[in-house]
Amino acid sequence: MSTSTIYDIAKAANVSIATVSRVFNNSNSVSPKTKKKIMEIAGTMGYHPKAYAQGLARRNSKMLMILVPVISNYFFMEVLAGIQDKLLEYDYDLNIHNLNSGNSSDINDQVDYVVKRGLADGYILVSVHQQEAYWEQLKSYQIPLVLIDEYHPDFDSVSVDSVEGSYSATKHLIDQGYRKIALISANPSSKPMKDRRSGYKRALEDNGVVVDDKLIIVDTNDYRDGFTEENGYNSMLKILKKHPEVDAVVCASDIQALGAIKAMQDEAKRLPIIGFDDLPISKFLGLSTMKQPMYEMGTLALEKLIQRIKRKDNLISHTVFSPELIKRESSVADSVTV
């Protein structure tokens, strides 16, 4: 660690530490001459104000933090891009804290720990799903915080209507005459998955199709909440072997749909299929899907957080986007061939 402090610089420049501090805080009440001298000395000594000392003295950190359970998914990537681009307009550092499910402590405790340590001035929680009791506790800390991909009345939030999205996806298949529609699910207890399942069911019911719970395929492997190619692959295999009556498939995510498509290829079958997300790769594979405005969700969440930091007593606001149906070859009847 370059060990020089503000005292070293002050001594070398023959000024007080207050003056050194001022040049690093861009106070204009420093003469250009001494400013220049201080900057030169700081340069050669490799000095820069230490975050911990500044954070303590200022009582704010000019840092924002993103808390996210799974960094390695495309949804988060795009959300992050939106946050980062918007961040260029503001004077904040950004750090990402990966909530680790492999960790001994659970997500609750990890959020609690990070947030209470107060490293950042505000937090964006992406795809963090908690019990009601925990949200209330979090609320009591009165820390600026916005939710993405989750809804709770007590916090600003930006999310997508998963019920509606799944409804549209299912309806799209129904409209083409399919009736035995399977759902390849992810971890069924997660909030978005519950919503997607209920959208799927409602679409069937609204169109006079009896819901058959056996056609809702849940893989037991919960790695990454089931949002993996393997999950889709195995689920599709199960459909092909145990449910030959199925004539179309709704997937909880594009990544599972990709695995499912591979399974169909391996079995030389072809069923209409639709995903959820719209990964960049999906376009290349002709996968129909429900697109979420991920980038916009990121920019909007950041704006909400900045506003919240400025005025803690602003009214809470919620933004819910509707996913958009992207029709491509995978779900269109006449292009579905073996």
Next chain:
Amino acid sequence: MSTSTIYDIAKAANVSIATVSRVFNNSNSVSPKTKKKIMEIAGTMGYHPKAYAQGLARRNSKMLMILVPVISNYFFMEVLAGIQDKLLEYDYDLNIHNLNSGNSSDINDQVDYVVKRGLADGYILVSVHQQEAYWEQLKSYQIPLVLIDEYHPDFDSVSVDSVEGSYSATKHLIDQGYRKIALISANPSSKPMKDRRSGYKRALEDNGVVVDDKLIIVDTNDYRDGFTEENGYNSMLKILKKHPEVDAVVCASDIQALGAIKAMQDEAKRLPIIGFDDLPISKFLGLSTMKQPMYEMGTLALEKLIQRIKRKDNLISHTVFSPELIKRESSVADSVTV
């Protein structure tokens, strides 16, 4: 912000702040009784020691930081997984700082800023490629730091032999009789790309094939250093239209290979092709590739960093892995059909 401090807790519990501090630092020299009382009070008041105050008082943060230019690639994801899993053995927090190329300041300055602020006790730089002069400057700060996907004699590092990997990929195609082998490149000025290009050239030369620089395809769009499907798609289109003599293709990355394959489909052509990375999706698409031990690179880098923090004067160590050739359908002669 939950505004209670150690003083509030001390007062409420009728003890000194030293005692409160001790219970939060797991000092065993506190009676179980007062410990319990303090924890209860802290619980109801939502108290937890603030990171900035602790960091300043302790002179270390028990935090590690990853600096990375592009978070949204599979290589980083796997490296991160390795780091995180290994981290469970140690008592450190982990944060990720995304070096933002969209930012006004360049990567140099961003690394400098972050590292000098001293938020973490050590840093892992992933895929950060700098000029020699900057490495020297960084070295002068004497901050614990390890490099992944880059090599510099002054820092511990973990990397892959891109020259050898690219050589093997090219040789694999040559061995099957192909001679007019194109290279779909990424940003040609990046270190790994230079290495991959030279591996490609050497493999050709070693096997009596004259290198034709026109067959090295560089897309002008530098988004994400060219590691995108679009880049691969456009590059392949160019090959098919302008270089019909090409009989096989080496790609700088799997993600580009995916785009390239899509382009071939759209043009109803099929050339043997090989990528570099081994994304999970590649297996499903039958893409041959050069696999890097990303997860292991992460765990190893973390271990090196921990050692470096413990003993700053240990000898610098470098680990270079050899990529492994994964043969799948995309590059095998007899399975290549339109």
Next chain:
DNA sequence: CTGAAAGCGCTTACAG
């Protein structure tokens, strides 16, 4: 434009 001094919220010898 500049300095002296208080304060930010902790930790940690030191003393008992």
Next chain:
DNA sequence: CTGAAAGCGCTTACAG
């Protein structure tokens, strides 16, 4: 097992 006090490296009124 516990407390008083110094110190960590800054910022920021206040005074000049």
